[in-house]
Amino acid sequence: MVLRMTGIRKRFPGVVALDDVDFRLLPGEVHALMGENGAGKSTLIKVLTGVYGVDAGEIELAGEPVSFTGPAAAQRAGVSTVYQEVNLCPNLSIAENILLGREPRRFGRIRWAPMRRRAEELLARLDLELDVSAPLSAQSIAVQQLVAIARALDVDARVLVLDEPTSSLDSHEVDRLLAVMRTLRDEGMAILFVTHFIDQVFAISDRMTVLRNGKLVGEYETAEITPVELVTRMIGKELATLDELEQVRPERTVREELLRAEEVGRAGGIEPFSLGIQRGEVVGLAGLLGSGRTELARLLFGADHADQGTIRVDDKPVSLRTPRAAIARGIAFCSENRKTEGLVEDLTVRENIALAVQASRGWTKPLSRKRQEEIAESSIKALDIRPANPEAKVGELSGGNQQKVLLARWLITEPRLLILDEPTRGIDIGAKTEIQKLVTRLAAEGMAVVFISAELEEVLRLSDRVLVLRDRQVVAQLDNDALTPEQIMATIADGGAE
Amino acid sequence: MTTLTASRQRYLPIIATFALLVGAYGFGAAQYEAFASGQVVLNILIDNAFLLVVAIGMTFVILTGGIDLSVGAVVALSTLVSARLLAAGVSPLVVLVLVLVIGGTLGLGMGAVIHYFELQPFIVTLAGMFLARGLCYTISVESISITDGFFTTMAQTPVSLPGGMHVSTSVVIAVIVLAVAAYVLHFTRLGRTVYAIGGSEQSAMLMGLPVARTKITVYAISGLCSALGGVLLAFYTLSGNALHAVGMELDAIAAVVIGGTILTGGTGYVLGTVLGVLVLGIIQTLITFDGTLSSWWTKIVIGALLFVFIVLQRLVSRRAR
Incomplete structure (x- = not known):
């Protein structure tokens, strides 16, 4: 040994x-x-x-x-x-x-x-x-x-x-x-x-x-x-299988459009693309690492600004030059680098969750300690964050639980469009299932979701529509009628030529 | 293909500095006939040998992602300790060793405090700066002139070069320091660890490199270089003065940055620092040659250059990403 x-x-x-x-x-x-x-x-x-x-x-x-x-x-x-x-x-x-x-x-x-x-x-x-x-x-x-x-x-x-x-x-x-x-x-x-x-x-x-x-x-x-x-x-318990999700997904009806991007692009980031997102819709982004998935999301959130094209929210043209402008219009973005771009590791779970609410209220209206605790407690319960201790430092939590804290932070601002960049990367199957279920539930409640993941199965399970990216270009937009991972791979491989 | 551009980009800031240097020299040579002589360049070296040595020490610190604000004060302290001890009749050799030991120890102490207490180098070396500058005044509030034979010989004996040109012994010492520094940075484990820490201190630790020892060593090196810079300044001015080298830490940082070393650490070359010092020197010389411009124009030009270079570095690193 x-x-x-x-x-x-x-x-x-x-x-x-x-x-x-x-x-x-x-x-x-x-x-x-x-x-x-x-x-x-x-x-x-x-x-x-x-x-x-x-x-x-x-x-x-x-x-x-x-x-x-x-x-x-x-x-x-x-x-x-x-x-x-x-x-x-x-x-x-x-x-x-x-x-x-x-x-x-x-x-x-x-x-x-x-x-x-x-x-x-x-x-x-x-x-x-x-x-x-x-x-x-x-x-x-x-x-x-x-x-x-x-x-x-x-x-x-x-x-x-x-x-x-x-x-x-x-x-x-x-x-x-x-x-x-x-x-x-x-x-x-x-x-x-x-x-x-x-x-x-x-x-x-x-x-x-x-x-x-x-x-x-x-x-x-x-x-x-x-x-x-x-x-x-x-x-430690029987796994509620992922197949149940299929039934959870409600019937889609025609709904109003929340956001429309027309020929939006950024040199060196992503080629111009057009995209409409409806309320209650889950749009999946599929593509290899470095295909421009994150770059697209960052443009919609204003983390990078587009150098061409227009974005309309509620049919009104908007300028999303900063994340602040995007947040003001109800757009939230969970970054894939939760350590460097999302959470403050040295702050507690409560403080991290309170950050986003505080930001939307402005610094002149401080959130009372009691209110912060209430919000934190309810998020911990809703998302099953472990340890269930609002005063635990986020840096000491495991990856999946950090991801949940990040999600909780955005969810309490009640966004209308939630962009999730690799929310399930590096987390275990239990937490993964929970996050997937959460996405489905949020969409059913009318939230629009942009879901980015390297796992095609996951994208297909959740999305109503899939954007396929390759070489920093949107090569296809496919309605998810029993799409298979193989079809997506083929689209990536031939660059959407058909 | 990508690797080729990536490695070329590493040299871009240093090439830009070199181009600037050549451009400034060309401009001077076109404007003023006397400027064209090689001795003008050598004079820049003679006038800035002490700064070069200090900036080389600073390069080590900045490569680890740190900063050393105490260097100017340590330079002043070194000139005063030298002048005072020489005036008291102590042998110049003993004085030299003692000054270097004081500088090295100060750096070592600051490095240890920075590492073991996990403090910001900025604030620790700021404290070191006040300490060293304050100590100067306990030695003497007035300038002490140096009349020692060894020091005056070092100050006044030119080293002849072919073509009727000459440099001072200080320049020779600075060039030796440069060669040793370049060797250490590129051919020893210590040097590579310096770069590794600048790249990612966390990674360097997990790779099992001696992070603690190396971090402390770079501040000791900077302290040692400052002390030696002080000795060269004493050769140059033949005096010890608490008001020597006020703000020199900023000149040294400017030279390092203009020379292409990035303040967050991990990227840069000691040769770039030489170019940075020469750029600072040539601007000063150009303004002196012009004769109508006031000396503060030097500061204005250096300020503008610093802006240009940090923006250039940002653009390069962004494109590399």
Whole structure:
């Protein structure tokens, strides 16, 4: 056994993140760590990699008890980690990102040529051929992810931890990553794999450990468990299946138009497009990463301003030059970067939720503490935010719960058009279902929703109409009459030529 | 293709600065006959050797995303400590070592406070600036002149170059500092860690790099460079004065930024800083040559240039994104 963690306990102010958790990892296996948001997966990884200390419990690496003082110590001991948000330096070259801190040197002088060769060798192991002296910032997220893995490989790693490595990759890139994982496993590496994609878990893992609410649920052989059993163990109750959503979706009737964009575009952002959105309609945006989905949404929200075209709201021309102007017309935007563009991590759940209301009231009419608490309590209840503590710092919440806080903040301003950019990325299936149900409910109540997601199934399940984007251009607008993901993929592939 | 443009864009600010320098020199040479001589450029170096050394130290700090406002005050303190000790008959070699130790220690202290207390470099080095400037007045409120043989020799002995041109020993020292700095930044682990921290401190930490040690070291380097800059200024003026180098931290920051280093860190070259110092110097020289313009025009032009360069950098980084 390469790694054994026993009786791990980790407490944060107000929350027990890990409660007597055991975990073991064998060499030459891919071991999936499963659980909903807030189940303690990230905390367990951070404990393992030395970012957090433990309150109780023991970690043994290859039979030796260890206690890491930080990521550097963990790395030296052979535990390498690739984090969900790629933690590399975009300003440096690919070679440096792979080898920084372990550069080949002679008398303290970095030898660039051997360093580049070594980087190329490591990338070749991942079947990747790149100009290693180019800056990392020029590469796609997928390549950056692989570079991070190449870095992890260079250390004499016995344990490779992959925290949500596939959440921003397309399916082709995922296949490539899984192939790399198989190769490494066959070489005897122990891989700890965290993901929310259940199909990937069944495609690659040998065993899995399930956590729930900071407690160990169990350890299972992948071959001996079904996806439904796994999900049931993760959420602790029978999963209300997603199929129910189909019935929830009400019949559509002709309704008044809320927003119309005519030939709106922005040079370098997105080619001019036209789009009408009706009340109570869900418009899905489908397209690959970088196809212009976010850029389109930002134009509608005024986060970027269009350099051509007109936007009409309620049949009146409006100038959406700033988010403030858009908010004033009832448009809300949940950004895909919830960490950097949406939430203030150091503020509490209550304060974050109150922010948007306060902004719409203006600073001369402060919101009373009592009112803030009421709003926060009702949002926490409505969206099942966990922990159900309005005074918890948002930065300490899991990804899915942060997303809910962000949603709550916009919902209490009662927007008429809600733009959701990747609201379900990196969150677990339970929270995902809740958010999808919420979208359907809001639309039924008359709210217009623009829904952006990399998962086509999800877009199709929710949308009345789908805009297909490719290369920063809207290539097709399709009514969702039993559309299939294959049809959308075909439209993306042929650029809507038909 | 994309990588090619990306790496070309990295050099764009430095190329722009170089073009500006050449343009300014061409303009001067066309206007004034005397300007065309190579000695004019060398004189700029002679007059700004101390600033160059200070700006090189500042480059290290800014590359990590920090700032050091204490440099001007440390320069002044160094001139005064030198002048006072020399006047008391202490050997110049001892004085040199002592001054460098004081500067390095001040920087080290500020760096440690910044890192371990997680404080803003701006406010910590502002405190350091007041401290150092205040200490100057405890040594002497008046200017102390330097008559020591070693210092006057260093000040007055020209180093001949081919073609009948010459530079001062200070220039030679500054060029050595430049070479060492460029080597450290590009060929040592310390240097690359400086860039990594500027790119993302969080990532650098998670990559297992020695963030604490490196951050403290850059402030020590800046302190050391300021002390050396102070010694060069003492060579240049042959005096120690609490009023020396008032506002020099801002000149140094301006030179670094005009030289293409981005204030948020991670991008820039020490060679750019040299160009930045030369641009500042050539503007000063042009205005002196003109004779009719008041000296504050230097400030106005530098201000305008700074605006242009920060906007240029923003445009470059936006396009790269």
